[in-house]
Amino acid sequence: TEAWGPDDDELRPHRGPVKVRVPAKINLHLGVGPLRPDGYHELNTVYHAISLFDELTARRGDTLTVTMEGEGTGELALDESNLIIKAARALATRARVPAYARLHLRKSIPLAGGLAGGSADAAATLIACDLLWGLGMSRDRLAEVGAELGSDVPFLLHGGTALGTGHGETVSPILARPTTWHWVVAIADGGLSTPAVYRELDRLRDDSWPPAPLGGPDQLMAALRQRDPEVLGAALGNDLQPAALSLRPQLADVLKAGHEAGAITGLVSGSGPTCVFLAADAAHAQEVAAGLTAAKVCRAAVTARGPQPGARVT
Numbered sequence: 001t002e003a004w005g006p007d008d009d010e011l012r013p014h015r016g017p018v019k020v021r022v023p024a025k026i027n028l029h030l031g032v033g034p035l036r037p038d039g040y041h042e043l044n045t046v047y048h049a050i051s052l053f054d055e056l057t058a059r060r061g062d063t064l065t066v067t068m069e070g071e072g073t074g075e076l077a078l079d080e081s082n083l084i085i086k087a088a089r090a091l092a093t094r095a096r097v098p099a100y101a102r103l104h105l106r107k108s109i110p111l112a113g114g115l116a117g118g119s120a121d122a123a124a125t126l127i128a129c130d131l132l133w134g135l136g137m138s139r140d141r142l143a144e145v146g147a148e149l150g151s152d153v154p155f156l157l158h159g160g161t162a163l164g165t166g167h168g169e170t171v172s173p174i175l176a177r178p179t180t181w182h183w184v185v186a187i188a189d190g191g192l193s194t195p196a197v198y199r200e201l202d203r204l205r206d207d208s209w210p211p212a213p214l215g216g217p218d219q220l221m222a223a224l225r226q227r228d229p230e231v232l233g234a235a236l237g238n239d240l241q242p243a244a245l246s247l248r249p250q251l252a253d254v255l256k257a258g259h260e261a262g263a264i265t266g267l268v269s270g271s272g273p274t275c276v277f278l279a280a281d282a283a284h285a286q287e288v289a290a291g292l293t294a295a296k297v298c299r300a301a302v303t304a305r306g307p308q309p310g311a312r313v314t
């Protein structure tokens with residue numbers, strides 16, 4: 001059709017299906033500052049994308065629908081409250097196009113796990129619908145739309161290892177020599193509500209407990225450059241961990257089991273209840289995962305590698 005230049009493939013609606021893979025995130029450093037008037041906490045975080053993926057497929061349709069399989073099926077509402085629907089509508093509004101698509105989610109990232117699964121699905125939706133609708137928006141413009149959907153959406157569009165500030169939505173990549181880090185992810189039975197964990201942290205801080213906030217990520221950034229898992233392990237930190245442990249005391253058993261299984265170190269991922277453990281290499285990660293599984297302290301223990309790219313068409 002004449003309206004499109006011959007080389008403007010990206011700006012032409014895609015016939016579909018469009019398949020997008022998006023990683024989960026962990027926080028290598030999560031420094032939580034004060035509660036702001038807008039209800040968010042000021043953050044100083046180092047995001048890290050790991051090899052636990054959701055996959056979103058977008059097809060053309062004459063209405064907007066979402067279906068799913070995998071983790072959380074039957075628990076996650078598929079109505080207007082779903083972040084996938086919200087992301088598609090937000091993008092359509094911004095681009096002034098009708099929000100028509102049939103979206104299908106294959107979910108592996110657990111719900112309310114502290115791994116940013118909801119933000120991941122929103123990021124995947126933005127990438128998929130941008131292509132399906134032929135919008136050709138830059139990742140930065142998609143990140144602007146995404147920041148209003150969830151604090152971690154901009155990071156999950158970019159992936160890798162990156163610094164997050166503001167309420168997490170302002171992302172700058174960390175340039176380091178490529179190193180693969182090996183993790184074990186201990187998935188809990190049942191989730192934790194992120195707002196509830198932040199509220200618990202505020203409550204603990206009002207009682208002058210837990211210890212002083214972590215502050216900036218300088219030590220963590222220096223550790224990343226050294227490429228030594230022992231050094232990285234000593235620099236990992238999460239201000240939300242005491243709050244997650246307060247709401248879910250059993251997580252102490254998970255951290256202890258990971259330690260006993262030989263992990264370099266372990267910590268709660270984001271707002272929890274997922275715990276992540278650093279291993280020296282792939283074989284060590286398998287051993288730690290086997291130890292955690294045998295200890296029967298979590299629903300599943302799986303190995304993962306980071307960093308990974310952000311939401312991408314496969």
Ligand code: C5P
Nearest residue numbers: 039040041043150151167168194195198
């Ligand atoms: O942005 P997101 O939807 O992930 O945030 C969920 C909730 O977590 C927010 O409504 C807020 O209660 C809490 N939060 C916060 N400070 C942040 C990020 C999230 O208090 N920086």
